Amino acid sequence: MAAVSAGSAPLQPLYLIDASLYVFRAWHSIPDEFQDAQGWPVNAVHGFARFLLDLLERERPQHIAVAFDEALDSCFRHAIYPAYKANRDPAPEALRRQFAHCKALCAALGLEVLADRDYEADDLIGSALHASRGRLRGVIVSADKDLSQLLLEHDEQWDYARNQRWGADGVKARQGVHAHQVADYLALSGDAVDNIPGVSGIGAKSAAVLLAHFGTMDALLERIDEVPFLRLRGAATLAVRLREQREQALLFRQLTTVALNAPLHNAAGGFLRNSGDGDMLGGLCEALRFGPMTRRRLMTAAGLQSPSTPANEFA
Numbered sequence: 001m002a003a004v005s006a007g008s009a010p011l012q013p014l015y016l017i018d019a020s021l022y023v024f025r026a027w028h029s030i031p032d033e034f035q036d037a038q039g040w041p042v043n044a045v046h047g048f049a050r051f052l053l054d055l056l057e058r059e060r061p062q063h064i065a066v067a068f069d070e071a072l073d074s075c076f077r078h079a080i081y082p083a084y085k086a087n088r089d090p091a092p093e094a095l096r097r098q099f100a101h102c103k104a105l106c107a108a109l110g111l112e113v114l115a116d117r118d119y120e121a122d123d124l125i126g127s128a129l130h131a132s133r134g135r136l137r138g139v140i141v142s143a144d145k146d147l148s149q150l151l152l153e154h155d156e157q158w159d160y161a162r163n164q165r166w167g168a169d170g171v172k173a174r175q176g177v178h179a180h181q182v183a184d185y186l187a188l189s190g191d192a193v194d195n196i197p198g199v200s201g202i203g204a205k206s207a208a209v210l211l212a213h214f215g216t217m218d219a220l221l222e223r224i225d226e227v228p229f230l231r232l233r234g235a236a237t238l239a240v241r242l243r244e245q246r247e248q249a250l251l252f253r254q255l256t257t258v259a260l261n262a263p264l265h266n267a268a269g270g271f272l273r274n275s276g277d278g279d280m281l282g283g284l285c286e287a288l289r290f291g292p293m294t295r296r297r298l299m300t301a302a303g304l305q306s307p308s309t310p311a312n313e314f315a
Contacts, residue, residue: 011137011154014063014271015055016125018142022051023102025161027095034289036101042288044098049105049294055141055160056109056301063136065112065128065271067121068103075120077255084255087195101288108281109302110274112266119262126150126258131267145175146191149182149258176208184217187253196256199249201241206232217253221246276302 026047036042052066072091077084091099106113114124122144129138129150137154140147148157151168158165171179189207190198202210209232214220220227220242227239242249266272281302285295 011135012063013059013061013139014065014129014132014136015059015061015139015141016128017052017055017064017066018121018125018140018144018147019048019066019102019106020069020099020121021142021144022160023048023095023099026051027098032094036289037287040097041094042098042101044095045101045105045288046290046294048102049290049298051160052106052109053294053297053301057297062273063132063271064273065114065125065266066103066106067114067124067128068099069121070115070117071120074117075123076118076259077120081196081251081255083195085194087192101284104280105284105298108277108284109298110276112271112273114264116262119259122146123259123262124264126260127262127264128267128271129155130260131264132270136270146182146186146256146258148175148179151179176204177211181211181216183253183257185211186256187217187249190252191256194255196252198252199241199245201234201238206234206238210238217249221249276304278302278304 023044027044030043030047032041032043034042034046055061073085075084103113103115114121114128116124119127125140125142125147129140132138133152138150138152138156140150140155140157141160142157143159143161148166148171151157151171153168156165156167166174168179171177171182175182175185177185185204185207186196186198188199188202188210189204190196190202198207209230210220210227211217213230214223224239224242227242228236232238276299278299281298281304284290285298290298
């Protein structure tokens, strides 16, 4: 996707990776037959490493940050709505260990790692993109529908597994609303994945119709008297529900809106890719029992010379 800034100079892409999505995907799809030196499974790390290497070799990014979820049960959303994501089982210890290995692997490769106890990966991605506006264009590597709300003119979202890319103009065809309406849409219709119920009686279709007419949830709530006259099934009942659940709807929008103010450590530097740490990377390769081919690819991706590798280790 071509992009230029106001001064017509090309905007370099900033790759923002939603790491948790790809770690979870590997955890569920790859058998846990691989084990580290201590006997713990490393299937998720191996799968994540393959994904990451493929992306690095394919795109050769200069600006990149990898966001992880450390706020699994401690983010600011839990404070304002304790039921947030309460439908999810806690991550098992074997998976938590692999998340730590994946973070270490990114750091060893010279990639900026984003993680915070109070903000989720979505918020870190949103904050990094917001801090880079005017200097870089965002390439959000994730299939997460919530992140589409961040897309502006030059940005794109990339579902890597399906190799599908779309910009702000492509959100409506996928979700039924425009990019800037996604947070309002999820607040009204609910998001079962995050245990957000939405306004009772408002489903995906009616939420899209309401936002198409009013533009924003704020305008909808200010003009509820107009709702009964819309050509929408059960419009009068929806108006009653919106009056009764106005405060809940506003609360849900706090949950569905990606924060843009999460603390970042390297925003001024544009999240430039650095040289890798050979000692750290070599230690990880030994501990995680990466095979010779993967080790060579990791060392190359880190800008380091590949060390000799025992021939009997698996790839």
